[in-house]
Amino acid sequence: MSEVRLTINNQPVTGLSGQTILEAAQAAGVDIPVLCSHPALSAWGACRMCVVEVKGMRGLQTACTCPIADGMEVQTETTAAVDVRKFVLELLFSERNHYCMFCQMSGDCELQDAAYRYGLDHFTYPRPYQKLSVDASRKYFIMDHNRCILCTRCVRACSEIVANHTLDVRARGADSMIMADLDVPFGESSCVECGTCLQVCPTGALIDARSAYGGREKDVVHTETTCMQCSVGCALDVVTRYNRLLRVDGIWGSEPNDGLLCVDGRFAPLYEERKRVTSPLVRKDGKLVEAGWDEALSTVAARFKAGGVQGLTTCATTNEALEAFAGLFAKAKGEAGLLEPVAPVLGYGTTGKLADILDADFIVVAGAQPLDYQRVVGYFIQRAADHGATVAVIADTENSLTKRATMTVSYADADQVAKAAADAKKIVLVYSVGIKSRVIAAFRHLGDRLYTLALSPGRNERGATAAGLKHAEPNGAQTRFFLLGEQSEDQALTTKVDGAFTVVQASYLSPLVEGADVVLPTPVWYERTGHTTDYAGVVKPVAEVLPKPAAVRDDAEVLSALAAML
Amino acid sequence: MGEKITVATQWLESCAGCHMSFLDIDERIVELLKYVELSSSPITDMKHPPEEGVVVGILTGGIGNEDEIHEAKLMRERCKILIAMGDCAVTGGICTMRNFFDKEEVLRRGYIESESTVDGEIPVHEELTPLTDQVSGVGDVVPVDIYLPGCPPSADAIWFVLTELLEGRMPKLEGNVLKYGSDGG
Numbered sequence: 001m002s003e004v005r006l007t008i009n010n011q012p013v014t015g016l017s018g019q020t021i022l023e024a025a026q027a028a029g030v031d032i033p034v035l036c037s038h039p040a041l042s043a044w045g046a047c048r049m050c051v052v053e054v055k056g057m058r059g060l061q062t063a064c065t066c067p068i069a070d071g072m073e074v075q076t077e078t079t080a081a082v083d084v085r086k087f088v089l090e091l092l093f094s095e096r097n098h099y100c101m102f103c104q105m106s107g108d109c110e111l112q113d114a115a116y117r118y119g120l121d122h123f124t125y126p127r128p129y130q131k132l133s134v135d136a137s138r139k140y141f142i143m144d145h146n147r148c149i150l151c152t153r154c155v156r157a158c159s160e161i162v163a164n165h166t167l168d169v170r171a172r173g174a175d176s177m178i179m180a181d182l183d184v185p186f187g188e189s190s191c192v193e194c195g196t197c198l199q200v201c202p203t204g205a206l207i208d209a210r211s212a213y214g215g216r217e218k219d220v221v222h223t224e225t226t227c228m229q230c231s232v233g234c235a236l237d238v239v240t241r242y243n244r245l246l247r248v249d250g251i252w253g254s255e256p257n258d259g260l261l262c263v264d265g266r267f268a269p270l271y272e273e274r275k276r277v278t279s280p281l282v283r284k285d286g287k288l289v290e291a292g293w294d295e296a297l298s299t300v301a302a303r304f305k306a307g308g309v310q311g312l313t314t315c316a317t318t319n320e321a322l323e324a325f326a327g328l329f330a331k332a333k334g335e336a337g338l339l340e341p342v343a344p345v346l347g348y349g350t351t352g353k354l355a356d357i358l359d360a361d362f363i364v365v366a367g368a369q370p371l372d373y374q375r376v377v378g379y380f381i382q383r384a385a386d387h388g389a390t391v392a393v394i395a396d397t398e399n400s401l402t403k404r405a406t407m408t409v410s411y412a413d414a415d416q417v418a419k420a421a422a423d424a425k426k427i428v429l430v431y432s433v434g435i436k437s438r439v440i441a442a443f444r445h446l447g448d449r450l451y452t453l454a455l456s457p458g459r460n461e462r463g464a465t466a467a468g469l470k471h472a473e474p475n476g477a478q479t480r481f482f483l484l485g486e487q488s489e490d491q492a493l494t495t496k497v498d499g500a501f502t503v504v505q506a507s508y509l510s511p512l513v514e515g516a517d518v519v520l521p522t523p524v525w526y527e528r529t530g531h532t533t534d535y536a537g538v539v540k541p542v543a544e545v546l547p548k549p550a551a552v553r554d555d556a557e558v559l560s561a562l563a564a565m566l
Numbered sequence: 567m568g569e570k571i572t573v574a575t576q577w578l579e580s581c582a583g584c585h586m587s588f589l590d591i592d593e594r595i596v597e598l599l600k601y602v603e604l605s606s607s608p609i610t611d612m613k614h615p616p617e618e619g620v621v622v623g624i625l626t627g628g629i630g631n632e633d634e635i636h637e638a639k640l641m642r643e644r645c646k647i648l649i650a651m652g653d654c655a656v657t658g659g660i661c662t663m664r665n666f667f668d669k670e671e672v673l674r675r676g677y678i679e680s681e682s683t684v685d686g687e688i689p690v691h692e693e694l695t696p697l698t699d700q701v702s703g704v705g706d707v708v709p710v711d712i713y714l715p716g717c718p719p720s721a722d723a724i725w726f727v728l729t730e731l732l733e734g735r736m737p738k739l740e741g742n743v744l745k746y747g748s749d750g751g
């Protein structure tokens with residue numbers, strides 16, 4: 001890239017070749033209003049809010065699409081440009097329902113801000129009052145077409161960031177409408193409810209069912225933390241007000257997900273309805289009754305001292321807790337293991353990052369279902385497929401990525417994929433516990449062109465492995481200690497309580513908790529403090545977003561206290 | 567400043583929130599009354615602007631029936647400067663929600679079909695004014711000189727407009743005094 005010298009509003013500005021006027025202006029601190037433009041999306045040039053005058057060019061130019069050139073003289077707030085912006089705003093406000101007084105976005109709306117900026121104090125044109133639909137067929141967010149300005153940010157987010165291609169624009173002109181698939185209700189469409197469209201919508205057209213009317217930007221608190229719903233470790237911006245969870249947003253530019261989240265990270269955890277364990281419980285006369293921490297811990301310590309203990313933990317907790325867990329059982333001379341299986345170490349290739357998927361020309365998915373379990377990874381693979389990368393799925397069972405794959409073969413035919421990859425420049429092998437030795441052998445010879453992404457089912461598997469914990473099954477121990485954390489319902493442990501003295505450290509009530517002898521409450525994801533290790537081995541902070549209930553204690557603290565009693 | 571400036575207000579299709587916001591200028595109203603004479607308003611004995619006219623007329627609320635058209639025209643005839651105050655007066659506001667339905671459908675829903683209604687009927691009486699087909703802002707019926715949006719406009723915005731007029735300037739709304747709806751400031 002070479003330097004380009006131009007002037008914007010008579011100020012000399014140096015940009016890089018390939019930049020647009022908008023990008024050069026933003027870098028120079030010149031504010032040009034936009035509606036359809038978004039930094040995470042391709043330039044569109046639809047709304048005409050960013051029009052500017054360029055000396056020697058006929059008419060006005062859209063700053064978001066016009067590339068800069070040496071010697072260019074740009075004026076951003078001339079009468080002609082401002083008149084067009086006002087005209088565009090008046091047309092937008094007249095077309096659909098843009099009455100702010102009952103809109104949840106009032107105060108945080110980009111359309112409203114633009115109108116304030118240009119002093120619009122009333123509507124000039126008659127309004128058609130067309131009754132457009134409000135689509136609430138999805139669980140987590142609503143599309144109100146009446147508030148839509150057809151900027152197509154949502155359409156571009158769906159195709160460019162998630163590469164799911166659910167959204168598009170129906171018809172032309174005044175009849176244009178955002179639609180899902182072939183114009184079906186959103187809830188019946190191929191929408192994966194990742195919420196990326198919701199995050200980029202400039203108006204009140206996309207409504208988050210939970211946080212709508214819950215607080216404006218000036219009222220809320222933002223806490224950055226790391227998602228622990230799967231092993232990827234996406235960066236989260238958790239939005240709260242008055243100690244209430246409002247919303248989760250992605251953070252543009254963050255590692256590894258660059259603002260993209262999935263339904264499990266953004267929405268599902270905010271709708272948790274299971275009953276919390278809020279106090280230690282100890283079984284007395286056959287019944288679990290509330291107890292103090294001292295009593296509960298001394299009951300457990302007494303059993304530990306008697307020997308014959310096994311500890312089994314999920315990966316759904318912090319590095320600190322997993323280290324304390326390993327330490328506790330080392331001290332108790334018991335066995336400690338992981339409930340979830342761990343993706344094997346291949347012993348070849350470079351440890352890859354999500355970004356490697358985007359510049360690879362060949363992607364192999366073996367024994368893994370990223371679109372179902374590590375969805376953000378799945379979306380990155382879809383993006384790569386859109387850019388022309390070959391995607392090969394090796395699976396003996398159904399795999400959601402098959403429909404986007406260039407080739408799908410069974411394990412027995414893994415060699416075919418290796419052969420097809422022979423000429424590829426950069427190969428990424430995405431795998432999980434389902435990978436077979438035959439597949440592992442097939443790709444060994446690809447050498448340093450191969451990048452590997454191991455996706456273990458455990459949420460913080462890297463942290464658990466670093467703490468020295470390995471997958472284990474329940475053994476014949478007399479006392480068994482389960483650290484379940486906030487294990488989800490569908491992962492619920494089927495282990496029967498089989499006569500062993502059972503201690504369970506968990507956030508929610510479950511059959512295992514109800515059958516336990518001692519229950520210790522643990523925090524949930526937004527109450528934890530510590531660190532987690534992401535899919536690539538990077539240690540990331542987990543921040544306390546909201547305070548824990550009074551009688552809930554941090555996992556690491558409880559495990560250390562228990563160790564001290566031995 | 568010499569003689570007091572006369573001001574009249576009237577509410578049309580509105581919730582009275584704009585008038586409440588007017589009163590929200592608090593003790594500044596004492597200062598204001600040094601320069602302004604409030605002639606008629608919905609909350610004074612005199613309900614209509616005097617025949618001899620006023621300098622400033624303030625209308626809040628949208629136009630939703632024949633009587634409101636009459637009131638708007640009367641105010642326009644009798645004032646020099648007309649202010650459309652609040653989102654309903656400016657655009658029709660929240661009252662325009664009924665514009666998405668037929669007038670008959672709205673009346674049926676309100677008087678007969680609403681869940682709390684038993685044996686309801688649509689009232690018809692010679693003293694009841696007919697609804698317009700659609701709700702509009704004041705500006706669709708009479709020429710407006712100053713638009714002051716907001717639901718309601720803040721007391722500061724109302725104070726700004728009145729004091730600018732007292733200083734002999736046409737107010738130019740921008741920054742904190744230009745707000746739509748109730749956007750939290």
